[in-house]
Amino acid sequence: MKTYPVRTFEDVRERLLARQEIALLDVREEDPHAQSHPLFAANFSLTRLELDVHARLPRRDVPIILFDAGEGLAVRAADKLDALGYTNIALLAGGLDGWIRAGGEVFRDVNVPSKAFGEFVEAKRHTPSLSAETLDALQKNGDDLVVLDARRFDEYQTMNIPGSVSVPGAELVLRARALAPDPATRIVVNCAGRTRSIIGAQSLVNAGLPNKVAALRNGTIGWTLAGQTLEHGSKRRFEDDTGRAPRDLQASRQAAFALAQRAGVRRSSLDEAARWARDTSRTTYRFDVRTPTEYEAAHAPGFQSAPGGQLVQETEMFAPVRGARVVLFDDDGVRANMTASWLAQMNVEAYVVDEAGPDALTESGPWRPERPAPAPVPTIAPKELSALLDDPANGVVLLDVAPSANYVKAHIVGAHWILRSRITPAHDDLRDLPDAKRYVVTCGTSALAPYAAAEIAALTNKPVHVLEGGNAAWVRAGLQTEGGEARLASPRIDRYRRPYEGVGNAREAMQAYLDWEYGLVAQLERDGTHGFFVV
Structure with missing residues (x-):
């Protein structure tokens, strides 16, 4: 078994303060990562390592420091990175507990550097804001205003402020002059919580828009806590040519460049x-x-x-x-x-x-990241798998390693969901499933399935196949799927559920989330490694 160097809390802090390259990677799943981690620790789950590694760590000799909370994931990740040609791999001394014992500050939630930066910006620039109650009163009074939602369009469609328009973050300065051409029109920027509201509103202020601009304080959470109703499934969004008229574009260009x-x-x-x-x-x-x-x-x-x-x-x-x-x-x-x-x-x-x-611009189509080739594994076509599943005597156990949210939304009838990082002798996830004569592994498109299949074969010494084209191919073949949380072999720790997601979340959870965001500036001060500034 290969051993790896160990780096201390002090080593990490020194590199951060010197602005030297460092990849501090938390290889746990998203939910445990969100419970506690250092400020600049990126969530880099062992489950998806091969899918993400070359895009997120493009240089093979970048200094990498891995940690977990004692689960043994960091060593497994180190072995995989070593096999993929990464040459500068180390483990964090004592893992997460070692960081805490050394006096390191730990943070909750996800995307914490960005969220903490948003709070930092508001504290330094006093970004203008208004309450949900005030916005509601202005709308009911018929005031001249536009509400611009700075989140992704899919997030906007889940829930939005009534009457708002989807204008995701970087589009705001490009589009706002055309969406509110009258300087007397008030512009309100919102997101689900605080960060994108603050950054979006401050972007418009920094860009010198003549309009009165404000962030909606606490976003859709604040709106909900004020007892007001959100819209769902809205489709209002900017047109592609919005903001590209010569006069608008020139003003926006000059402001952005400056x-x-x-x-x-x-x-x-x-x-x-x-x-x-x-x-x-x-x-x-x-x-x-x-x-x-x-x-x-x-x-x-x-x-x-x-x-x-x-x-x-x-x-x-x-x-x-x-x-x-x-x-x-x-x-x-x-x-x-x-x-x-x-x-x-x-x-x-x-x-x-x-x-x-x-x-x-000589290429087209979606981003196609480079990925390491998985070990060869036999495949099975959807129709062939369907025939095998029809007869229980065939002893086929179908395992779905897609994200749990995708599995719950829709999966092949009879499939069991399992978390790849828990396919080990130390966990009972696989052992607790029905006895199998053979396993078939699938996911959305079978991008992840081949990597998991090789591990299942090594652990069980039984035949393992991968579904050709994954669940997408199964659906294209007109075969049956179902939804729901039945047959979960692993805990759903691959996804951290934010308190503002969905409908009907507890008010206490929402308020706790806001209270956490308010405290981030003090945490930044205690941590002392951020180097943030404002202009």
């Missing part, structure tokens, strides 16, 4: 960014911050889709290497500069690509 300059954003080119991506001494991330639709229509080679608002909201998930270079692209001169201005204030070395014309 903000980027003030924040210390640097300039680059597609050729330079490509050279940096080949540099083995530094980590470089390349992100296209336009909408996913624009990205899929045409994009520059090597650039990953990362809509600007989400990149600011989930920075450590897109770019888990702290101290890396981040290069941003757009085609309007607004969204990349605005996004980069915020990343720079988060102490990220940010660059914007200048003067890249349409002829440089």
